[in-house]
Amino acid sequence: MTQWQTESNEWADRHRRSLTTRHTYEDVLTDREFELLVEACSELPEPRRFQARFICLIAGRLGLRAGEIAHFDTNWLDWDRKLVRIPKSEPCACGYCHRQAAQEASHNETLSVQDALASRWHPKTIASARAIPFDLSLRVELCIERFSDRYSSFPHSRTTVNRRVQEAAEQAALSGRVYPHCLRATAASYHAYKGVAPVPLQALMGWSDLATAQKYIRISGTATADAVRQVHY
């Protein structure tokens, strides 16, 4: 094979991959789909009804990850400033944290499972420790108040977080895939569309990389439209 053919094949492979890889932002729900999902939660029996609503709202509007929701603790709530503070770590020994600790230790000879477990639970990255305002809408604020009336921490595992979203999506008869991470992407897209700038959007979502925020802002088109209109009007 000539060098030209090799390069051409590599390019073709990359191009094919870019066409076939699914990105989470492709699964972002429209405002209407999101409202239908929240509405459908109320048709589930308690306590699944409340749990599904809580998950959909804090994932789909505040952008929490499934792991963050499963480890959600009311200690994270700063009522004076109306913030959810995702900590750097939270003591936990759930099945998920055990499995993650075992995996970390197996990749690192100097780390024992016990030591790995000592820092569990922790969010995905350092940037994920963040403060998220929850008074963006009364609906979200009230849902967080109701949660703290009922629970001191999320009462189930991460698997349950996935299951509740699935149940709500089935109840809403939404076409397309609905899962916790696409709700997080829906939150990112919602804030980008409202005009949140790249740096605060990055901080809100806890991304390590500013480029991710810029991608959501570019896709939303709001900043582009505003800048173009400013020139023309």
Ligand SMILES: [Zn+2]
């Ligand atoms: Zn855990």
